[in-house]
Amino acid sequence: MTQQAPLPDLILEPLVRAALMEDLGTYGDITTRTVIPAGTQYMARLCAREAGVISGLRVAALAFRLVDPELRITPHVTDGSRIAPGDLLMEIEGAAASILSAERVALNFAGRLSGIATLTAAFVAQAAGTPTRITCTRKTTPGLRLVEKQAVLHGGGFNHRFSLSDAILIKDNHIAAAGGIRPVLRAVKAGASHMMRAEIEVDRLDQLAEVLDEGGAEVVLLDNMDTPTLRRAVAMTAGRLTLEASGNMRLERVAEVAATGVDYISSGALTHSARTLDIGLDF
Known part of the structure; x- marks a missing residue:
């Protein structure tokens, strides 16, 4: 329990x-x-x-x-x-x-x-024996986010941000609108509060290399990567940043993704498909 x-x-x-x-x-x-x-x-x-x-x-x-x-x-x-x-x-x-x-x-x-x-x-049972944590997303029923995220905790999982005001999470559309990974990370370094963590989404290893070179984020969301690519991302990062694997995280895939060494696996299915x-x- x-x-x-x-x-x-x-x-x-x-x-x-x-x-x-x-x-x-x-x-x-x-x-x-x-x-x-x-x-x-x-x-x-x-x-x-x-x-x-x-x-x-x-x-x-x-x-x-x-x-x-x-x-x-x-x-x-x-x-x-x-x-x-x-x-x-x-x-x-x-x-x-x-x-x-x-x-x-x-x-x-x-x-x-x-x-x-x-x-x-x-999901948590599939990651047993690894340090990988299972976390939810903001894909919740409108108005019921608090109790649905509490239910994730009751199941042994962890919570991602509760609202847009909790943390900086730079998604692909932010990157596109701002002109690229380096401009958004430079904007974070220039303007974000020292109390606010920043996470950035990448879907290719060359983007991850940019993040590692530029700095400005504490967490990287590895979006829709296959398992071998996730393994290479973990090796590239070498513990310098927290890594969250997301996208296409089906129950039957959790064990192999957790074995890559990512810190978190996030899944919207926990709340939108239960x-x-x-x-x-x-x-």
């Missing part, structure tokens, strides 16, 4: 509140209001229906609490835990109407985030 400091409810609440408002619509849960007698009390159990790594349980619990602060919620595992089919994840006790009204939002968050954590854990983990709630 990967232990990570949880995001505070102050940050999570706007995300969960927006999801609840979307689901409850303009008139609330009319099905529950119509068919469930007032005052009905129940115990509901949130259970895993397949194996994986859990994430989003705190978000799910917040969904229930926002609908009804009187619900009694008992977690049985923590985010970052490995789970097996049938494992009891959480119990929710109280007004049946409240549980039913929050159910879908809670399950959507828990299933989505657990899927990300589970896929991340699979399959939702099957989690259910039953009375």
